[in-house]
Amino acid sequence: MIERPETAVPSIAQRNLEGYVGFANLPNQVYRKSVKRGFEFTLMVVGESGLGKSTLINSLFLTDLYSKDYPGPSQRIKKTVQVEQSKVLIKEGGVQLTLTIVDTPGFGDAVDNSNCWQPVINYIDSKCEDFLNAESRVNRRSMPDNRVHCCLYFIAPSGHGLKPLDIEFMKRLHDKVNVIPLIAKADTLTPEECQLFKKQIMKEIQEHKIKIYEFPDTEDDEDNKLIRKIKEKMPLAVVGSNVVIEVNGKKVRGRQYPWGVAEVENGEHCDFTVLRNMLIRTHMQNLKDVTNNVHYENYRSKKLAAVTCNGVDNSKAKGQLTKSPLAQMEEERRDHVMKMKKMEAEMEQVFEMKVKEKRQKLKDSEAELERRHEQMKRNLEAQYKELEEKRRVFEAEKVNWEAQQKILEQQKLDASKTMEKNKKKGKIF
């Protein structure tokens, strides 16, 4: 006899270790395996031409992503909004990173920029779609993650506020990708102007309920303090440069002006270092996690809900979202089986009833015919009896009469005989 196995008991007990076990080495195992696997990251830059997007990328990754051999998109003339990706493999400290930079030349450059965000949205969605399809295959192989993990949005340093295009773009993309707004070419703003500009931008972002990327709180208070400091600096004002200049004996990346050098990596000149540290050194993994757990899941659930809730009204659809489509089909199958059973039972019932009715009718008519037949028979029998009786009476009468007649005949005969005798005797008297 086999009994069904119990599934995992939900209650969890604490246990203290009384000696060395060794699973504290798990993080090292994870480290080792991740280095072997390598990392991937997709960064998208969006903004009008001339805001220094390509330069910033080169500064961030200390490489010439766009060089003479591989000229950046800004070098080319474009008439429409393009979405172009460049993939590079960079190595550092034994760690391999496959970096994909997605550029959007032509964005916001036209006279009529309506829907210029559409190619961007289409690109992001198509990458999510690719991932969804790869994830949903029956035979799954290693799934490369080409989803856009972060979108740097370049705001022109007008000093006033967000442009309608900025607002429109961010509103449309904030629930599809991690949006990090940056003030580009920040070396055209004085610190005070920059402060005001930042405040204004943040105010407008809040007003329009735009959800830009949020740094998650950690359990470490020290880290939280740093995070709060960074949050106060949002949006980050950046300066990029491909040129290395010597300042005070040090070689730094910067922009040389007659009045001085704006250093890219100087925290007092701009927030570039903050951006680089946050984007690459501390929160790259988190950006990927948020993309995977939030934005991608959003996309996926919307996509799948559209498939399975076709024609189902909204109230029902909400409850079905927690089930997998397969489970839902199973349930529908079960429902249908029940429905069929019920229908069958009903039809059976109706059938039986009708048959019973008909049978009853038949019986009734049979009974009726029987009855009539009986009646007629009895009638006939009665008549027969009557006839019999009549005949009997008649016969009896006849016999009687005949007997009488015979007697009378006899009497007559006797009488006539007597008369004859008397006559013969003479006329007496």
Place this chain on the structure above:
Amino acid sequence: MASTEIARQAGEGARAVPLSGHVGFDSMPDQLVNKSVNHGFCFNILCIGETGLGKSTLMDTLFNTKFEGDPNQHNQPGVTLKSNTYELQESNVRLKLTVVNTVGFGDQINKDESYKPIVDFIDTQFEAYLQEELKIKRTLHNYHDSRIHACLYFIAPTGHSLKSLDLVTMKKLDSKVNIIPIIAKSDAISKSELAKFKIKITSELVSNGVQIYQFPTDDESVAEINSSMNSHLPFAVVGSTEEVKIGNKMVKARQYPWGTVQVENENHCDFVKLREMLIRVNMEDLREQTHARHYELYRRCKLEEMGFKDTDPDSKPFSLQETYEAKRNEFMGELQKKEEEMRQMFVQRVKEKEAELKEAEKELHEKFDSLKKLHQDEKKKLEEKKKSLDDELNMFKQKKTAAELLLNQAQQAGASTTLKRDKERKNFF
């Protein structure tokens, strides 16, 4: 309007570019590790072995703590699986450990079905994960993974060979879980017998095609130690939670009159090797293999069972949506067809029944028609009889009347004769 033009890649695949400074993405593994540590780890072990082979003791010894449970009896009617989850912590690493024990394994007289509850249990955990993965709104990153990552198969220390129950069970499990066979209570076997025993076991496993877990040798940092450990399989272990003073240390040991077996002495048994391999070096790999190999196999089989197929393995993109829709349409079509069939069947039955009843009705009418005819005949006969009687009656009446008339005449004549006579007589007087 902006139009879309997607992806012109800079070169095929990713090109390697040199970095001109420290970017900082070499912290990615650390970021990943931090995330994992914050999230906590999870590991599930399944212990299979006959009652009394020291499974619980070994678990206690491995994890240096006292887990649940009183020793089980031998009189279980079937195999059940008992699972307990514990939260352990070692330095800053939190581990949610689930230990699943087979209760009653090998105790029955008929062990044909012993492996079934185990296979069912493992499949149930896979199924739960699959269902979660297929949900429309899912929370995979918070999902408590209950899939079995490692299966310790306890071999009885007979010194001869594997039991057929062992071979059968392991064969059924080797494609579903990472099997690590261990020789239990190995302090009952001498060193020379042990060597022979290990060789016998290994050759039996190989000749029966049982795939046991091999420690991975693809990562250079652990390749050497893993491959040397692979040659010591199956590990001969001894478990003990009691401590004995050896020298000036308290060590875990089993004390016999002839000596003390020290659990952590590598000359005495392979316990330390097991702990190293299972926990300290390959825990993460066991989890990975479970997810990437065993779970994928289960998933593939399950989906194929349900009729899902990749439309075209490599070239055409696989669209989940289309497949679901196609499946759904097929499914609906099936249901419709079933419904139609049932209806048709009923229509058929109704027709048949109607024909039957009509037949019966016809018969009834025929019967009564014939009866009626009989009746008519009878009636006719009766009428004839009546008529003949009436004729007789009439004739009789006539006769009677004629006779009476005659009689009357005769009487009158007689009476007149008598009268005449009387008159004459009178006259005489």
